[in-house]
Amino acid sequence: MSDRIFGGIGLALAAFYVWAATTIELSFISDPVGPKTFPFIIGGLFALASLAILLRPDAPPEWPSMTRLAEIAAGVAVMVAYVYLLPSAGFVIATALGTAYLSWRLGAAPVSAVVAGLATSGGIFVVFHLVLGLTLAKGPLGI
Amino acid sequence: MDTLANLMHGFDVAVTFQNMGLALIGCFLGTIIGALPGLGPSNGVAILMPLAFSLGLGPTPALILLTSVYYGAMYGGRISSILLNIPGDEPAVMTTLDGYPMARAGRAGEALAISGIASFIGSFFATIGLALLAPQLVKVALLFGPAEYFALFALAFATLGGISSTNQAKSAWAAAFGLGIAMIGVDGQTGVPRFSFGIVHLYDGIDFLVAIVGLFALSEVLIFLEHSGGTSASAKEAQQSRPAIAIGRPVASFSLIRYCTPAMLRSTVIGFLAGVLPGAGASLGSFMAYAAEKQINNGKDTFGKGDPRGVAAPEAGNNAAAGGALVPMLALGVPGSGTTAVLLAVLLSLNVTPGPLLFTNNPDIVWGLIAALFIANVMLLALNLPMVGIFARVLLIPPKYLMPLVAMVSFVGIYGISGSTFDLLVMVLFGVIGWGLRKFDIPLVPIIMGILLGNLMEANLRRAMTISNGDWSALFGSPLAIALWLFAAFGFLLPIFVGRKVKAGIEQAREEARDLGI
Incomplete structure (x- = not known):
């Protein structure tokens, strides 16, 4: 079907x-x-x-349950929110928030998710901006 | 010996401090990307590609970096196949059959070493094949006019589903979807906007980088989100019940290497041919190599139970296919597989048009690239034998930390190119589309190919029609064009009859091994 x-x-x-x-x-x-x-x-x-x-339809795919669909929808919503937040909040803050949310939903405990968010965001900032000189979105803190 | 002189020139171009550094970084990252389940050569190159542009690398260094990632990923796929029985990427599926049983028998180090050597032999000889065959193919390609090119594109799309495709309608659907997206934007020949619905952002069309990263990388993140809840418990259980496998010393004795050499050489030839031919690619290359070795050697019924030749054959096969797949991509500008489609995107965004003229106009790029492949290959062998333990440890990074990183690096790369949040939104949209289409078993590679090649294909059609003054029979006007159309029809129809059988063959081999192994 x-x-x-x-x-x-x-x-x-x-x-x-x-x-x-x-x-x-x-x-x-x-x-x-x-x-x-x-x-x-x-x-x-x-x-x-x-x-x-x-x-000539194939066998139907395995559809996720409503809760999993809601999970995906929420993930997409967070990605869209991330995009809108990027110009105003700046790269470091937006990325820390986005990463923390995704880690948390992928099964990390809340505290480790926050740590993962800060580490990922800081890591990308250091490697791509400070070392490689890539332009990232600037926020109110200047980063 | 034109080829040799060209190759020497290539080494001149490639051997600079920067290029060598990039090749080393590419090899290292590629091996990690290949080893991580869920990331393979196509999405690995896709994620790193925007970064290479944002960093302002020139065409040759960018290509060297990304093809090193490509070769590296083909090496890395074997690591999780052997240690975890989870293929790190699609072509490494066959390596699980004998690799995991070897690891369970305490021979993990040996399996990793022999597969590393097999990977080296496969890609080394395939790179030689590339250097020899591509210039010959260029001579043929120089005879192509617009009508022949149009037929060639049709051939590429018709065969893209591959011989193991079970539903050609879905491959065709995907190709049409991609071609349709390519039409968005201002028409290059007459200057009128098409399918832009008055949205200014759409006048330039959809950037294929945005589509590729969305389809390949973000959709993967969504798939992990989908499975994170209910199934994670069982996944965790599976991980715990799987005993941690000690790697041991990753060395292979000389006699073992000699024992496997015939298998490696035969598999290299099979894999290379599978890579060159449209519609086969690395996955089929490793499958055919394994199947052939099993046929030849299975007198004592050792395959599937930890026969080292069963590890060497698919690894030599898929690495040789990776090199072979570069032949049509460089010589004709028509990729035969997902990753080479992504590499084509790299070239196009660098304003380098692959195809026969590339060899005459930009010999530096072509031969520099081929030389860099040789160097990367040696680096990979050197990295992969002693350091395999480090790469194996990377496998322990759980997806809950890795996948958010993948998403964020994708955003950074695309934002770095255009600085436009509109592009980021389009990328998220493609991520959602990619997730949905995967559910329906719609292949994503023809979509990418359509977006990449759509405008070129149309331009060739219109050029052919302008030459013939609107006479459509010109498309079938030369023997070469007719031959290409016949191959296209054959390539499209063949899987309808044999596709299920080939796919069932692969599945059956997996099942058998699973029954035996555990």
Whole structure:
């Protein structure tokens, strides 16, 4: 069943893709093929492949339980939050927080997770910024 | 002896203090990355690639660093295969079959030593093969026009799923998905924006580095998050029930080396061919090498029970395949495997277009790289024999500390290139997409290839059509093009008939060994 839904979504995506390709404006410079043809070919291939998956599905994958899905969603949310925090809080603080959260959720005890966060963030800062001279996001502390 | 002169020139380019240092660092990091379960050559190179650019390395040093990582990872994969019965990366799967039984019999040191030597022989001769074969392939490639190139790209995509692919629709889906993403951005030929929906960030298209790091590295982190809760208890149990294996002295006696030499040499040839041919790659190279040795030698039924030749064969095979896979990547600009696709991304971001012209326009890069591979290989042998104990200790770093580090280094690398938080968000999005597609068994490599090659493929199609004035039959206009199309069709259809069998063969070999071993 999972594969059938996947194929269905694929077909919808393909339809959207082909529609988006029809809206490509033509420029006054042109060649015999133009900017639309190759996207149409890709859209067609995409639709065919989706259809084949829909018609001949594999055995369904092992879906994680709702709690595991929530875990992943929370992990993704933290990564997104990390990205938004980066310019304002700076690299060291944001990375320490992000690492601590991920370590904790991957099974580290809270205290060791915090230590891992500080160590990872400090380690990356020293190696990549101080030694290798890479630009990292600057925060209020200047680091 | 053009090749020899070129190679000498290559050594001139490669042997500088900086390049040697980078090769050493690359070898060291690569071995660690290969040894760690969950990180393999593709995601290892993917994570380190943005860093190499942010540091402003030139094309030759950057390539030397990253190919050293690639070769190093092929060496490192064997360590956890032998010590933990967990393959460090995909091609090292076959090494578990005899490596772990050897380790359980107290011969871990010997297994590590003989597999290290086999890795050296495999990649050493494969690098010679690369130096000899690539220039010949270039001569053929110079005959290619746009129509032939278009057919060649089609061939690469058709065979990418590999012979063991069980669902070609999913490989095709992935290729189309990647190609579709490549179309985002301003069209290079007419200057009109495509699929950008008015979002300014999308005018430049999606940077393939962002996609690669998201798909390969972040999705791995999400997979670990998925399995961290419920299964961790059983994983812990498995780790505890597994007795800690003493490594012992990592040396192999001369007689053991001689005993394994025929197996290593045969496996090198098989692995190299598997690497060169599209659709095979290192995993299949090591499988075929192991299967062939088992056929030839299994009179006394020792394979799967700790036969040193069963360790030497797959390791020589997969390392030779790693070298072989560089042949089509450098000579044609068309990678045949995941890691070489990532290396192609390296070249493209350095504004170096691989393919026949690379050999005439930038001989420094090509031959410097090949020379560096020889040097890296010697370094790897030197690192891997005495220091294998250190690498084995790295295996003890638990994923709960390692995976966050992987995520953060990915962020640092991408941020270092563009300084754009938009790119970081796109990377997270690709991480989620990668996690979802893995669930559906959609291969990720064709997506990467599509994103990388999509614009080149379209450009060749349009050039061919401009030459022929819009006559589509020009795509099949030369015998060479027709041959390429036939190979593409054959390569796509073959797995539909034999894919399940090959895959079942690999699974069966694993099962048998598991039954015997424990």
